[in-house]
Amino acid sequence: xxxxxxxxxxxxxxxxxxxxxxxxxxxxxxxxxxxxxxxxxxxxxxxxxxxxxxxxxxxxxxxxxxxxxxxxxxxxxxxxxxxxxxxxxxxxxxxxxxxxxxxxxxxxxxxxxxxx
Numbered sequence: 001x002x003x004x005x006x007x008x009x010x011x012x013x014x015x016x017x018x019x020x021x022x023x024x025x026x027x028x029x030x031x032x033x034x035x036x037x038x039x040x041x042x043x044x045x046x047x048x049x050x051x052x053x054x055x056x057x058x059x060x061x062x063x064x065x066x067x068x069x070x071x072x073x074x075x076x077x078x079x080x081x082x083x084x085x086x087x088x089x090x091x092x093x094x095x096x097x098x099x100x101x102x103x104x105x106x107x108x109x110x111x112x113x114x115x116x
Contacts, residue, residue, distance in 0.1 A: 035067035037088035045069065048090055057081075068093060
C-alpha cells in the first residue's frame with residue numbers, strides 16, 4: 001500500500017513537472033513572437049501610415065505593442081483589419097480581418113466555394 005502511494009506521488013510529480021515544462025516552452029514561443037528590432041532601426045509610424053494610405057487603407061490607429069506596430073483600421077474594401085508589423089521592415093506578422101460579408105473573402109483567399 002505504501003509502495004503504491006509512493007508510485008502515485010512520483011507519477012503525479014512527473015505530470016506536474018511535465019505541465020510546468022510544457023507551459024515554459026509555450027511561454028517562450030509567445031515571447032519569440034514579439035518584435036525584437038532595435039528601436040534605432042524602426043521606421044517612422046507615419047511612413048507606415050502613408051504606405052497603407054497609398055494602398056487604399058483607412059488607418060484609425062497605430063500603436064506599439066510588445067515591440068511591434070499594431071495597425072487598426074479598414075482595408076480598401078471596408079473590412080475591419082488589425083495588423084501586426086515589425087517596425088524596422090514593416091513585415092506583416094499577423095493579420096486579422098473582419099469581413100463584411102461571405103462574398104468578400106476572395107480578396108484574401110484563393111478558395112472559392114460554390115453553392116449548390
